Amino acid sequence: MTPSLFSRPAWTAIIVCAIVLALLPILNLTFAPDHALHVSSYTVALVGKFMCYAMAALALDLVWGYTGILSLGHGVFFALGGYAHGMYLMRAIGKDGVYQSNLPDFMVFLDWKTYPWYWSFTEHFWYAMALVVLVPGVLAFVFGYFAFRSRIKGVYFSIITQAMTFAFMLLFFRNNTGFGGNNGFTDFKRILGFSITAPTTKAALFLITLAALLGAVVLCRWIVTSKLGRVLQAVRDSESRLMFIGYNPLWFKLFVWTLSAVLCGIAGALYVPQVGIINPSEMSPGNSIEMVIWAAVGGRGSLLGPIIGAFSVNGLKSWFTGAFPDLWLYALGLIFILVTLFMPQGVLGLAKQFQRKREAA
Structure with a gap:
């Protein structure tokens, strides 16, 4: 019998939340700005960004919450996917840039004469989408193979993942590497021929992001409730015992990583x-640590917890950085300490405890 991960109320909540989120861009397009039901373009863009963060937190939960692999370098995979898509968007600008050249403005400014070999064919959307999947995937496979084969685990693995993302950040900051240096890629005009700033395009991007997030939830749920998922949890709980009964954890860890x-x-x-921008700051170790905080706050090892954590922490960040911009990092650190001490299972775990006490009463 396949174990159930989400209860019926949880599935109901997922469906309701998905419907509410899907309505946001529709309300933005349907009603005038002065209408009570109008949702601003800023809100649509902000929630769309939060959904991307939630998907990254979900991905981290798969390796940390269910396999026990704490990564402090997932920001590099997030940024590499962004850069692969970003170069397609840069090339789609065409001659509408400041210098009216077929090359992006930053390349003209730095006196590049042609695209470097690794940006070949990126004017084709589907090739760029293949890079979105292949570049992070190949890097993770190669890095993970040597790390897991060497039996690097625990805090040592966390440190080398943090070193990896820091090294990539320094590389991408360099002007002579073809990644836009400090400014990165920005000033996008079109995607698949459509204006990227048009409300309908933004609505489509929002709905595609929502579909991707829901698809990721279903995929991760299928994995963690399968026999593969039970092996992954055995890796987390007692890798040495798993090896004793004949399993080789290398390939299981490599797959999920x-x-x-x-x-x-x-x-x-x-x-x-x-x-509208991607730059090397997305690879900063601080961004990867924030992903860990999202998963911890929401409740790791639950799939839905990291999504809740990503929305709640980033919602608080949006308000806090406006009201008290200099104090956000202190607040974030305090949140992590309080969650670790008093809510080790996160917000979702706390809610489950209250529900069990209520049922017992």
């Missing part, structure tokens, strides 16, 4: 056209 990186890359690709 690579899949998690791919999901993060897709989230990054969906993030870029909605936010």
